[in-house]
Amino acid sequence: MSTKLSLANLPQIAETVAVPQYARDDLSAGIVHFGVGNFHRAHQAVYLDDLFNTGADHDWALIGAGVLPSDEAMRKRLEGQDWLSTVVEQDNNRSDARVTGSMIGMMTPNDKPAIVEKLADPTIRIVSLTITEGGYYVNPSTGVFDPTYDAIAADGANPDEPQTVFGLIVAGLKARRDAGTRPFTVMSCDNIPGNGEVARDAVAGLAELSDAELGTWIRENVAFPNAMVDRITPATGDREISIAREDFGIDDAFPVFCEEFRQWVLEDHFPAGRPAFEKAGVTIVEDVAPYERMKIRILNGGHAVIAYPAGLMDIHFVHEAMENELVARFLEKIETEEIIPMVPPVPDTDLRDYFGTIKHRFANPKIGDTVRRLCLDGSNRQPKFILPSTAARLKEGLSVTGLALESALWCRYCYGESESGAEIAPNDPNWERLQAHARRARNEPLAFLEMTDIFGEVGESEAFRTAFEHALSTLWEVGTAETLKRYLSDSL
Incomplete structure (x- = not known):
């Protein structure tokens, strides 16, 4: 028998799982968060719930x-x-449930004037974001904010009727500037190198389209701290809803499932104030970049490494991919030989130990994370997670055999058909374009590298082009498994 999740039912739910130890009536809003998805509810919302449980910072x-x-x-x-x-x-070896209560309301597309009004409220001191890697309107090749995106151009032409997250943030900041109210801090929680700087360029860059003075004011007065965030959080489906009900007795319309591990490294740049995040386990530092580079290249890059061979071999879950000897050895070899050597030192961190923790996390059978989720949105993720390692190796004249094979596996996946002949459903906002290039590349491998907005200078390197062409041709000639075997035996 299950109990519907609600404030009224918390005493009953508390008999079996942890619930907030603070009164919800004691809370008041200090943060507006854009992107209330599973990752946010398993990460920032959990850290705040932990903090509130200490009795601190209920505002x-x-x-x-x-x-x-x-x-x-x-x-x-x-x-x-x-x-x-x-x-x-x-x-x-364990599963635990808890109920979090750090969120006290939500505004949606029908409430845009209300969103701007709330952003202008002096009690709001932080605006945070989890809008995915592809939500920042960045040119994949240059890594720079691109104002030519249709949605951005529309907000630039009509700043008083914002439709995008950044249009709303600009409107809120303008209202605060005009009222003489201190600006809020914009805190990105997305997996992007220099995410604070990327967010700053998007906000200020959009403002400059209609009001150059406002754009300058934003760059000079608004804080955009960088952050590194980490927690594997799969999508919620019927499986997760059923487990919450049957194993923990909670009838939740959209529970969040996640791994036990979590990490948040945050630059301490909050002129308008911040919660005492460190009391809840957040690492506060002056420079996030070393941690960020480590995570994005080793963990997110590692996800990409296992995703595409597993997807092509019809493997459904991530832990099943790690149980496949070829995929697991592919990850081990490419990480230890090509990725980790290009990651600069990180304070108080052994990169090999970090990679060992990642392998343990990937192999977690209880998470139910899917290979398809890891394959999602490669056109945005590859330039951030894989190609920087490739570029670093090319710059030093080092081999990119494994990384070129990873890119070739992505191309083969975008063809839209697994090794068994099963259709791979569209899995990228740019799927039609990717598939068109991938299908041409079956006979003309270098056609995939014509997407210069994705591959940039890497795609122009003769060393990379040669390795990519050979890897893709081999994939089509002998298949994924045999190609992996050749790579693992140094005969690719």
Whole structure:
């Protein structure tokens, strides 16, 4: 028998799982968060819940905000359970559930004037973001904010009717500037190198399209701290809803499942103040870059390494990919020989130990993370997670055999058909374009590298082009498994 998640039912739920140890009436909003998805609810919302449970900083509760149709669906689910969330943490040998209460409301696309009004409220001192790597309107090849995106151009032409997250943030900052109110801090929590700087360029760059003076004011007065965030959080489906109900007795419309591990490294740059994040386990540093580079290249890059061979071999779950000897050895070889050697030292961190922890996390059978999720959005993720390692090796004249094979596996995946002949459904916002190039590349391998906005200078390197062409031709000639065997035996 299960109990519907609600404030009224928390005493009953508390008999079996941990619930907030603070009164929700004691909370007031200090943060507006754009992108109330699973990662946010398993990460920032959990850290704040831990902090609030100590009795501290109850004026830093979360108000959610969103601009997508899916945000409206999330609002309805969460509103129906008083903004509470069930978070199920799963390690290899244990599963624990808790209920978090750090969020106290949510605004959605139909509430854009209300969102701007809330952003102008002096009590809001932080605006945080989890809008995915592809949500920052960055040119994949240059890594620079691109104002020619249709949505950005539209907001630049109509700043008083913003439709994007950044348009809303600009409108909120303008209202605060005009009222003489201190600006809020913009805190990106997305997996992007220099995410604070990327967010700054998007906000200020959009403002400059219609008001150069406002853009300058933003660059000079608004803080955009960099951050590194980490927690594997799969999508919620019927499986997760059923486990929450049957194993923990909680009827949650959209529970969050995640691994036990979590990490947040945050630059301490908050002129308008911040919660005492460090009391909840956040690492506060002056420079996030070393941690960020380590995580993005070793963990996110590692995800990409196992994703595409596993997807081509019809492997469904990530832990099943790690159980496949060829995939596991491919990850080990490419990480130890090509990726990790290009990662600069990180304070108080042994990179080999870090990689060992990652392998343990990838192999967690309880998470239920899917290979398809890892394959998602390669056109945005490859330039951030894989190609920087490739570029670093090319710059030093080092071999890129494994990394070129990873890129060739992505191309082969974008062809849209697995080794068994099963259709691979579209899995990228640019799928049609990717598939068109991948299909040409079956006979003309270098056709895939014509996407210069993705591959940039890497795609122009003769060493990379030669390795990529050979890897892709081999994949089509002998298949994924045999190609991996040749790479692992140094005969590719």
